[in-house]
Amino acid sequence: MDGVAELVDRVVAGEPRAIGRMISWVEDGSPRLPEAMALVAARPGRAHVVGVTGPPGVGKSTMTSALVSAWRTRGDRVGVIAVDPSSPFSGGALLGDRIRMHEHATDPGVFIRSMASRGHLGGLAATTPQAVRILAAAGFDIVIVETVGVGQSEVDVAASADTTLVLLAPGMGDGIQAAKAGILEVGDVLCVNKADREGAQASAREVRQMLELSERGPQDWQPVVVTSVASRGEIDEVLAALDAHREFAQTTGVDRVRRHRRAVDEVTAVTLAQIERRLATIDAAFVADLADQVASGDLDPFTAADRLRAHLGIDADGAMPG
């Protein structure tokens, strides 16, 4: 009944409860996860991964919902991972209750899952790619990763998608704030949402000007700046721009480069999470002794790290880049 292989079979068959359960294994760091992920790896799926990020209040969840509707109309099955504490999709992350699925609740071609943004070993960099992998194995054509665009890990996770959509809204400090948060640079498509409000065109102009400052080669994708009113389903420009980027990426091989990059990040994150767990368990006493010396000022953190690596047997050249 609870066999790992059977669960994976049910995931591959697209069963929502099996998918949800396996994503819980990712969140909880279940001992059965490595075996399950090995089985999932053999069924990689072909999902196109779209990252949606932006500051709080720009309408990310509304946009996600509108994108789901549009892609469903085309016949695509769509999975959503919402790593966004301000998202209504993420209501379940707090109290463990079921996700509010809004208008997509009864659509078997849609799966929406929230993930808490804190508390997982290795962090979002280790857990989110695994959740994406599970949805891909489950046969979803498109997987949306929605993250709040304020936060180191959160922005990085959205930025590692095949195509990244950065949402902004007029009158929020706009491009300047977004640039400060480092999110303009990760957008393949930048969209000023809530374009029925005053200042939307000015915001779009401002974003275009800021993008002109960044250096790109003639072969590179040129980020597209569009506007939308997601709450009214007015997202045609966004859809066209996302399609254009997808086609560009597939034609030029940029998508393979990104997938490779994502795999590098994932393998690195999982490895570091395992080493972190080891430091917190097997090596805990050794680390505690070093920490005592650091806390008392007898040792600096770099020398402590050198000793800890020596203890681990990593003959790493831990020197800072010269």
Add this chain to the structure above:
Amino acid sequence: MDGVAELVDRVVAGEPRAIGRMISWVEDGSPRLPEAMALVAARPGRAHVVGVTGPPGVGKSTMTSALVSAWRTRGDRVGVIAVDPSSPFSGGALLGDRIRMHEHATDPGVFIRSMASRGHLGGLAATTPQAVRILAAAGFDIVIVETVGVGQSEVDVAASADTTLVLLAPGMGDGIQAAKAGILEVGDVLCVNKADREGAQASAREVRQMLELSERGPQDWQPVVVTSVASRGEIDEVLAALDAHREFAQTTGVDRVRRHRRAVDEVTAVTLAQIERRLATIDAAFVADLADQVASGDLDPFTAADRLRAHLGIDADGAMPG
């Protein structure tokens, strides 16, 4: 002229330019940083570290500024590290221009520095404690770490302070949103700012009710919920609550426990950052080959991580906790 020892001497003497330069070394991962941090470790200072966090728009920077004024009146020297893309203090993080220091610009007893929230190896967990350490060595009595309370790394950094202040504001979704983001639980003091607005007392009540749900022993600190209008300098309740927590922590030894915990986190973060760098340099080809196999579905990320640890010579028990 550029000797590391001389720079550290100037830092210890409290010279703002030397302090700023050494924090830049932290941001840039300068090769001179380990030597400098070793010298700084011998002069640990006695700073009390206060974390200030909360959702965007609750008035964190205004509160920070008001706290600085209040503590200056007592005669304390105050350093501020602002890791907050929406903070006016962080204006410098984007364009490299000087920090706007507002009313404290000309006060030699105040040092304010923004740090970008992305792009540093090892992330905020590795860099922020080093910046705090530098300000402590420079003789600041209090160091405020202001972070935006949306984001895994950002919340964790504020939560590792000696005393953590979580700010909220009425009419923002309030406690529910904050709880979703996981920030209620990290507050020693929770403050509903902008208390001149409607709903402040209701928000405070709601936060108190949510806190009652969390389990604490009779010996533990009981989080205090207060209100303020930081923009008018009305922060007496906040100051009293922060003082009470500080005294509690010093009397009970909780502060030593936190400092130890912070040192454990710092040593762990620096070590993982060094290993991460090694994976990205010396081991890059090995990682790339694993990533190719993961991207093509020939290998799962856990098996890849096992092989990578074997390659590093870490005989870690990388098993998930059972």
